[in-house]
Amino acid sequence: MKPLPSTSRGRRTRAAIVSVAADLMHRRGLAAPSMDDVLAASGTGKSQLYHYFDGKQDLTVAVLQHQFERVMAGQPSLSDPTCDDLHRWREEVLEAHCAHGMETCPLGAFVGQATDDPVVQKTLSELFERWQDAIADLVARALRTGRVRPGVDPADAGCALLTAVQGGTMLSHLRGDAQPLARALDAVVKGLSAPAA
């Protein structure tokens, strides 16, 4: 992977290309858009595109990282070391899903897509691990302040909550209705929460 551009203008140009590529790949699949499709859609010159990216693999990895950053930006509770509130996170997840027209998950949409590239597969796996770890950290904070019932394993809970986000987002997208995502999150969050005093 090439190093990030050193100028802010270079970084803006690179980010604009990644954003266009992310949109194409989210709609049509990781494998479908060619570098030429990205060229056409982004209006960048060929030499500029290849100045920032070695090729499709390099661009795809950048797209996955971009999608991960978008997900994390929509769930600020996960990066806030003072937040111990699973219900706040639940609201963030639902709001982000509705704000984006109940589209499929920016990262989850790529799971299972025919890609034989091990670098791309590894990147996707690692980003899901980081997401799950961030949820587990939130659960661990809630456990320390007593908002989650004692005995909960944060790693188990992080996995169960991430699967609820994935399955819920998928079915909400299918139905055009946020209810499955809300129900999926509630079922897991309720099971983790400490009984009201």
Added chain:
Amino acid sequence: MKPLPSTSRGRRTRAAIVSVAADLMHRRGLAAPSMDDVLAASGTGKSQLYHYFDGKQDLTVAVLQHQFERVMAGQPSLSDPTCDDLHRWREEVLEAHCAHGMETCPLGAFVGQATDDPVVQKTLSELFERWQDAIADLVARALRTGRVRPGVDPADAGCALLTAVQGGTMLSHLRGDAQPLARALDAVVKGLSAPAA
């Protein structure tokens, strides 16, 4: 949609075509395989293929129904009116997932795939509804026999369990490890189960 063939030989031929098409669509996406791809992969004659299916839409609907039947066959607890055991169903889901090499869900893999065909979308939605209703019926039976704690809403629980299957299957596929599916199911099933007497 054309009526099912009247002879058992006709039904076998039709089923073989659907099975080949299902495999192609599961691997490459609903939209990707053309009728000619299905012709080539199934070794049927063109007149035979169009004798059973009007076209791609008709074949796609048959594929979705085939995938649904495959899912239900792997979860016999759902069609067994005497079964009230969520844990037995959980085992069936995990076994089917492992038996098929932790592939993506036969139906879930198609959610969010670019298809502008409202008939296909409606079929997919309806099959998910039927699956969710069957899980809700199992929960209702478990509620009547006291294996699920009083106050559980079977419709809510059916939705939460189906999203756990979807999200869990997705992450288990990504990692090549059934643990996310097991954790996802456990988190919801535990929350529903009546406390041990």
